[in-house]
Amino acid sequence: MRVFVTGASGWIGSATVDDLLEAGHEVTGLARSDASAARLEAKGVTVLRGDLDDLDSIRKGADAAEGVIHLANKHDWTNPAASDAAERASIEAIGEVLAGSDRPFVFASGVAGLAQGRAATEDDANPFIGPQSPRGGGENRAFDFVDQGVRAVAARFAPTVHGAGDHGFIALIVAAARKTGVSGYVGDGTNNWAAVHRSDAARVVRLGLESAPAGTRMHATAETAVPTRSIAEAIGAGLDLPVVSVDPADAIEHFGFIGRFFGMEMPASSDRTRELLGWTPTGPTLLDDIKAGAYFKVVE
Structure with a gap:
């Protein structure tokens, strides 16, 4: 599969790219800097220069791909509103390009705020809706595209993806x-x-791209x-x-x-994710x- 990855040189993204390549996929990675581009090229990744504010590049990468993995995030804790706005805009740009294609779109989300007094599960809907909410309400916005023929899949990461x-x-x-x-x-x-360990998180993303049904909420949580x-x-x-x-x-x-x-x-538990994907953290x-x-x- 030809896969376009945003955040391809990031902490989770670089491990995901390695996992994709090992599984035989072709990868195009969005690169913001010369250093990131060089690291990706050294792996055999096709580089598309751009960042989260360059929606034209994101649309270009999504349009040429058979599947998209969106892991990039500004993570600007001094200006979370800017990060949230960029996240929502990127998801909308990718969703609009993929509409009507039934192509997979795996995007980063998280487990924070999903449940009170117990471990969150994949059955818990994300409560964050609208552009002013955390991550710009990105998970729910991405799932809006399921009815438009996009195989949108949420990769909900643990608060620590360690290694x-x-x-x-x-x-x-x-x-x-x-x-x-x-x-x-x-x-x-x-x-x-x-x-969750970084290598296990990467594998969840790749498995979800390959086989998770539209609207799936995957939990990348080993513990x-x-x-x-x-x-x-x-x-x-x-x-x-x-x-x-x-x-x-x-x-x-x-x-x-x-x-x-x-x-x-x-x-957060990951029982449903393990069963669905045949995923066992190692x-x-x-x-x-x-x-x-x-x-x-x-x-x-």
């Missing part, structure tokens, strides 16, 4: 521990995060619930720092913007990755 080289949420929590001299958790640390206190304890052990509770009122000051999320309850657990030192190498 060596990760610069995401866990890396930020480790950075806060280095800065403050303590490894903190919010409140009593009994809130849970779902987790349903990892207590945040356990995360802090593993980080504390790795950095030889004391482990402490951080008052919720002080979480943002202590952790930075990630403090808004580290105290949240974000567990990567290390989050705590195993932390204990193995995946987040402790200091880059000069």
Whole structure:
């Protein structure tokens, strides 16, 4: 299959591209910079220059492809409205190009905010609707195109897609521990995060592209619930720092913007996804990755 991938050089995207190529697919990757383009070309990927603000390039890539994987996101935490608007515009551009074709369109989503007091499941509808909502209401907007002949499939990622080289949420929590001299958790640390290794997340995306029916909600979550206190304890052990509770009122000051999320309850199961795709996670657990030192190498 000829596959167009946005975010092709990103954390999840680069692993997804590797998985696609290994499975025999042809890949065109959207590249914003010369460095990203060079990395993709070295893998044998066809490069299309552009970014999330270049909707013409996104439309061009989608039009020439037999399937689209949309993983790019601005992740601008200082201006979330801009990130949300770009996400919605990209989804609309891709959906409009694919309308009437029955081609697959796998797009990134998340498990946060799907359920209260329990682990989220694939049966939980995304509550975020409209351009002013988180991610610009992208999941529901993408599913609008199912009735227009698009095989839209949501890839809902765990709050941490972990592994060596990760610069995401866990890396930020480790950075806060280095800065403050303590490894903190919010409140009593009994809130849970779902987790998945990067390689397992990439495989979910590829399998969904190949076979998931239109309207499928896939959960890229290998571990349903990892207590945040356990995360802090593993980080504390790795950095030889004391482990402490951080008052919720002080979480943002202590952790930075990630403090808004580290105290949240974000567990999610993936039973339906495993059954549908025949997917069995094989990567290390989050705590195993932390204990193995995946987040402790200091880059000069």
